[in-house]
Amino acid sequence: MFIFRLLGSICAIALLYVLMVFIGLRFFLDELVFVTSPDDLTNESFSFKVSEGKSEALVRVYQTKNAGHCVIFFLGRSGGIQRYEKEIFGYLLESGTNIYAISFPGYDGAAGRSTFSNVKELGNSALVHINKAGSCRLQESVFLGRSLGGAIAVELAVKNPPAGILVDSVAPSLAIAFRAKFKKSWFTTPAAYLPLEVFMAANPSFDQAISKFSSRVVVLQGSHDLVASYEEIKGAIGTSQNVSVKEVKGATHSNTHIVGRNLYLKELDSLFKRVQLQGPELKTK
Numbered sequence: 663m664f665i666f667r668l669l670g671s672i673c674a675i676a677l678l679y680v681l682m683v684f685i686g687l688r689f690f691l692d693e694l695v696f697v698t699s700p701d702d703l704t705n706e707s708f709s710f711k712v713s714e715g716k717s718e719a720l721v722r723v724y725q726t727k728n729a730g731h732c733v734i735f736f737l738g739r740s741g742g743i744q745r746y747e748k749e750i751f752g753y754l755l756e757s758g759t760n761i762y763a764i765s766f767p768g769y770d771g772a773a774g775r776s777t778f779s780n781v782k783e784l785g786n787s788a789l790v791h792i793n794k795a796g797s798c799r800l801q802e803s804v805f806l807g808r809s810l811g812g813a814i815a816v817e818l819a820v821k822n823p824p825a826g827i828l829v830d831s832v833a834p835s836l837a838i839a840f841r842a843k844f845k846k847s848w849f850t851t852p853a854a855y856l857p858l859e860v861f862m863a864a865n866p867s868f869d870q871a872i873s874k875f876s877s878r879v880v881v882l883q884g885s886h887d888l889v890a891s892y893e894e895i896k897g898a899i900g901t902s903q904n905v906s907v908k909e910v911k912g913a914t915h916s917n918t919h920i921v922g923r924n925l926y927l928k929e930l931d932s933l934f935k936r937v938q939l940q941g942p943e944l945k946t947k
Contacts, residue, residue, distance in 0.1 A: 683853045687840070687861040692777040695810070695836070699741030701771030706763075712788045717767040717774030719784035721792070723760070724751055730758030731934050732798035734789065734824070736811030738831075741769040749920055750806075753927060762798060764788050766814075778864055781814060789822040800824050804933050807832070808919060809889075810839075816871040816879070823875040826933030830882040830910075830918040830926070833890040834898030835859075835867040842889040869898050872905055878936055879905045880929045882922050884913030 706722035767774030807815035812829030833839035837858040844854035910922035
């Protein structure tokens, strides 16, 4: 009798555990994916806001003295625009590249809280605004994205295709990113082996997004990336002709753009050399 009661208790606890994971991923996915970051002192040339209801995207513009190339930068999940000013922007500005860095709701001073819905709406609105301003035409620009920002970049490129896209430390899908996160703790490790793709309210995938546009895409992935390995992203992309995946030896998820800085700048320069007068068109099926 004791054994049956014990087994019954174990089954009940297991079912409750699975139910908690399901509820979290189904009904609180936005809160699990998007966090907030403080509004630190930054050094942009100027900034502007794009609003949707009570939420807004804050676009910081970093201009060079002479008219040059243009990039649209999408931050990672932790935000921190000040960090990227030191780690990336300085080198881009030195090379004569103008930067438009988009911070979504809750990040770096942008009002509101990010959700999958408003990030897509605000992102598209910000890109339309940037394009209409005239100084940075999307079809002649390159999207840059780190981690979650890389996933956002390719999703927005479906509707607003740039000349090229350079991302680093991306996961093939949101479910794969969650599996890696769950495996960091003994308590959440069992969740990594559940059918997360079925549980999740949304599961954006890198390969599906890039199949919808013809822009050239370059992915830099660290050899020690514990969120998604070079082999995982390479395998997920398969034989896509417009995508190139390059491994950065010794780099982790958080420092691929630093360890591989020379390669980063080289690949960006190569993408700019591909810029044509006529921008890329959406693929038709």
